[in-house]
Amino acid sequence: LDDEAIAAARALQARLTKPPGSLGALEMLAVRMAGLAGACPPPIPQPAALAIFAGDHGVHAQGVTPWPQEVTAQMVANFLAGGAVVNAFARQCGASVTVVDVGVKATLDPADGLELRKVRPGTRDLSAGPAMTREEALQAIEVGIDIAQQLVDGGAKVLLTGDMGIANTTPSAALIAAFTHADPASVTGLGTGIDSETHARKVAVVTSAVVALHAEDPVDILAAVGGLEHAALVGYILRAAALRVPVIIDGVIAASAALAAAALAPASTSAMIAGHRSAEPGAGVALGYLELEPLVDLGLRLGEGTGAVLALPIVASAVRVLHEVATFDSAGVAHK
Amino acid sequence: LDDEAIAAARALQARLTKPPGSLGALEMLAVRMAGLAGACPPPIPQPAALAIFAGDHGVHAQGVTPWPQEVTAQMVANFLAGGAVVNAFARQCGASVTVVDVGVKATLDPADGLELRKVRPGTRDLSAGPAMTREEALQAIEVGIDIAQQLVDGGAKVLLTGDMGIANTTPSAALIAAFTHADPASVTGLGTGIDSETHARKVAVVTSAVVALHAEDPVDILAAVGGLEHAALVGYILRAAALRVPVIIDGVIAASAALAAAALAPASTSAMIAGHRSAEPGAGVALGYLELEPLVDLGLRLGEGTGAVLALPIVASAVRVLHEVATFDSAGVAHK
Structure with a gap:
């Protein structure tokens, strides 16, 4: 600063x-x-650009969510058709939406507004070993760096984080527990809304993953228990900070990536704005650790970037x- | 509903x-x-129209604020020139701004965007007797009704409340204490930022006014301890509700007026949206009494309508x- x-x-x-x-x-x-x-x-933070990084998760096999994995690709199609909540929010405040396939399991067809940058078709199951190799995590980080650079080169004065990936609150919880040393159970939430049996399974998966984690390097932690969209978000946030462009952090997925970004480059927190406080408990823990006060606190737990977009007019008003x-x-x- | x-x-x-x-x-x-x-x-609540009701207060003579009374008229000029914070916020989200002189002490010249609807040049000192006659309060209510009707006739799909009046947190506190039966000290805040001596004076003024108040009819309460802009806001809110148009409540002044509106027509709360939680303690008490949850909570205490305008994109997003x-x-x- x-x-x-x-x-x-x-x-x-x-x-x-x-x-x-x-x-x-x-x-x-x-x-x-x-x-x-x-x-x-x-x-003034306009134009604003939102990137939604999409990826799938091997840990889906552990039954941490009732949603089928195909929904990741189906929601990507929904974003591209303009039919998701984040599209409605983005139209309201005039933010552009770019969808980035950094690790969707299905093969996606080229489309306007879609960046095909798949590193691999979904991560491995983090409960059985590292979710990614260090190389794969670095490649995904590079994708995020490229996208941030591309959006800023295109004129964006503020970047917003978005994500899509069925089961991605599980790696988020593991990342938050790993980086903040919080109790895994306290940062593992109900995600899209799961029953208590599924939640118990999710807590067990997150807890064992964190216990088994012996990495100390932030990239190795990301590779072990993160997701491809998390890694891409790390690069996206770091590039925004390096370009001195503010980046509005959405919910628990982005907040967990922000912890990794801060571990790699502590000064990057200067560029971070917490869009909202997600209903996911891990989000609050991560923001507290980063000393970021959220702008909006309305019990949202949707992801996609919705909480970041909702905060954009507030940020613009403050600067104006x-x-x-x-x-x-x-x-x-x-x-x- | x-x-x-x-x-x-x-x-x-x-x-x-x-x-x-x-x-x-x-x-x-x-x-x-x-x-x-x-x-x-x-x-979808667009176009959006903000009305800023401006008035002066006889209670200013009791030293409840360090700001000179002339600032009310000077800020009206600032609104009309587009130089106030609320103008910047309104430009950000595309709301129109109408300023209504319902009781400014100075005589104002006609201007674009200014409605000259003065009922009287400032209220009487509420610490020495009723601030207004019942007739004056009813006239001010009529002004608010007219303005709401005019804005909706002009196409507005949502109305936002704004206010300007040096010393107007004092009558607001008195109204909130009168309508909610809260302890006057607990609802009397620091307004624009006053020292503890001024605050003690303000609490004493509000307390005696509420103790001396024997009216039970909402209009009589408004006349006794309210302001002309408060009365106009009551009419504005009631007309919005009658027209089934949502009305976004700004801070402590609007919230105190909303209490009077709810007392006159309980169903009017259905049309009210609490824009934000002002830092003024009385605002939270009033919103709690009205069972309204604010959308934004960022420690603002500026008035003018700033907290209502800040909430507008959130309301529009929700409906979209x-x-x-x-x-x-x-x-x-x-x-x-």
């Missing part, structure tokens, strides 16, 4: 026609965006204040 | 391509909007889901 831009943004906030501090969390957010951009005011609001002097408003 | 439309919206939510309940509070909000409109899907999201059948997505 650029100290000069931060000081300039703080000083500007104090001169704007509003009581000091009256915008609450939005004031600090705008100041932080100035520090990230190294400019006051920082760019530094561009457009008159000062006490310029508006001829008396100061107290 | 229309039971048939509610049932239709619930049934539709269950068929859409998302796990049941995964949109958290947004699902119930969309269902409620269907019930309000008597149609499923209910109209019922219009645009594919069903499991139509998208060919397998159900669990």
Whole structure:
């Protein structure tokens, strides 16, 4: 973060026609965006680009979710047709949607808005061994880096994280337990809404995976218990941070990837904005560990990037204040 | 609320391509909007119109705020020039802004976007007697009714509440204490940010006003301890509800007016959406009493309508889901 831009943004906030501090969390957010951009005011975060990284999971075989694995590919088709919730949200606030096949089990046909970047058709079962090789994890990270670069080259001033992958709250919980050392049971939630028997199975899978984990290198942890979309998100977040472009973190999948990104490059948290607090317990633990306060807290647990998109107008509003609001002097408003 | 439309919206939510309940509070909000409109899907809340009701307060003489009273008129000029925070927020989400002089002390010149509907140049000092006569309160209510009707006639599908009035958190606290029977001290906050001496004075003023209050009729309570902008907001909210148009409640001023509206017409709460939880303690008490859960909770305490505007894209997103999201059948997505 650029100290000069931060000081300039703080000083500007104090001169704007509003009581000091009256915008609450939005004031600090705008100041932080100035520090990230190294400019006051920082760019208004528009256009906005959402990338939905899709992948399948070998751990699906352990019965951690009632949803069939085919739903991953079917939802990719739904995203491309514009029929998912995240598409409706993205239309509302004018964000573009790019779907990235980084590891869907099915072979997908080329389509507009779809990036075919499959590293492998789904991960291996993380309960039986590493989900990916280190090489595969690195390749998936590269995909995320490429996509972030491509979207920023295309003009995006803010990146949003999205994900799709049936069973992907299981690797997310394992990553969160591994990186924060939280009790696996406390970070393993109900995902799409599972019964208590399935939840017990999921907790057992996550717990054994974390117990069996002896890796310390963040990439090795990601390879052992993560997913291809998680690894891609790590690269996406890291590239956004390197480009000093803010990245809005969605829910538990993105938050678990953000932990890996922060472990690889602690300064990358400066670029992260927590879009919302997912109903998944692991999301709150991850955001707390990253010291990120979510902007929206409405009990969403859908993923896809919905919570990130919902937060976008709030982020844009916070930054817009530094561009457009008159000062006490310029508006001829008396100061107290 | 229309039971048939509610049932239709619930049934539709269950068929859409998302796990049941995964949109958290947004699902119930969309269902409620269907019930309000008597149609499923209910109209997408666009275009959106914000009315900022401005008034001055005789109680300013009691030293309840360090801001000079002239700031009310100066901020009206700032709104009309587009330089206030609420203007920046409104541009972000495409809401129109109408400023209504319902009781500014200064005489304002006609201007585009300004409705000259002054009932009187500021209220009387509520600590020395009723702030308004019953007639004046009713006239201000009529102004709010007219403005709501005018905006809906102009095409608005959702109304947002805004306010401006130096010292207006004092009558707001008195109204909240009067309508909820909460301890006056517990609902009297720091407003724009006052020191502890000023706060003690403000608590004393609110407490004596509430103790001296023997009215039971909501209009008489409003006249005794309210403000002209509060009364106008009551009419605005009631007309929105009567027209079955949702009305997004901003902060503590609007929430205190919403209590009076609910006292006059309990069914009007069906049209109310709590935009955000203001940092003012009285706002939370009022929303709790009205059983409204706020959509945004970011520590704002600016007023003007900022918290309502910030919530607008969330409301629109929630409703859009019922219009645009594919069903499991139509998208060919397998159900669990």
